[in-house]
Amino acid sequence: MLDWVESLRSLFTNEIDCYKRLLDWEGKKRQAIHSADGRALESYVKESYHVMVEASELERIRMKTIQEVYEKEKFENKEITLTNFLNQMDRESNYKLKGFAQELKSAVQELKEAIIVNDKLLRTRKDFLQKTIDTLHEHEREKVYTSSKQPIRRGQGQQSAVILNATA
Structure with missing residues (x-):
């Protein structure tokens, strides 16, 4: 087996x-x-973040290794992508690396989807919190009646009657 194939398998x-x-x-x-x-x-x-830095470094090393293989094996100078790389190598090497490449692409796609979901959840939480704060500020200014039927301003011993369902 070629050295670079084993090296790339390890990197993958x-x-x-x-x-x-x-x-x-x-x-x-x-x-x-x-x-x-x-x-x-x-x-x-x-x-x-630390793991992301590690992943970034591994990707850099992988792309550098692929670039070196392009030069060593005299592959066509197409855009250097994983797909182009796999398509230009011999059948045996392609067979040995294709599964790893697919697994890598799958892992990256799953990670991307998880990041998007977390971002949406975080934004929803933030929006909910902001709406809660805005509602509380809004009700703080309302006049309410005391037991003697005299209007007073909220904040003078009165609580706002805001109920929000965080699980909705």
Whole structure:
């Protein structure tokens, strides 16, 4: 087997593992968002950032290795993409790497979808919180009646009667 094929298999394996770890962190972030645990979310974001840096470095190394193979094997100088690369190599090498490439693409797609879902959840939480705050401020200015039927301003011992359903 060619050296570069084994090297790329190893890189693919490491990169796939890295993206799967990122996917796990996204799952933890989702739980923190659901439970409104800001401290845990902040911690998970910091941890996932380190894994993201690792994934970025692995991708850089993989692309550099692919570039070197392009030059060494004298592949056509098309745009250097994983698909173009796989299409230009010999059948045996393609067979050995194609499964890893598909798994990598799948892991990246799953991660992308998880990030989008978490972003939407976070935005929804933020919008809900903002609407709650706006509603409370709005009701703070309303006049209410005391037991002696005298109007007073909210904030002078009166509570606002705002009920919001966070699970809706």
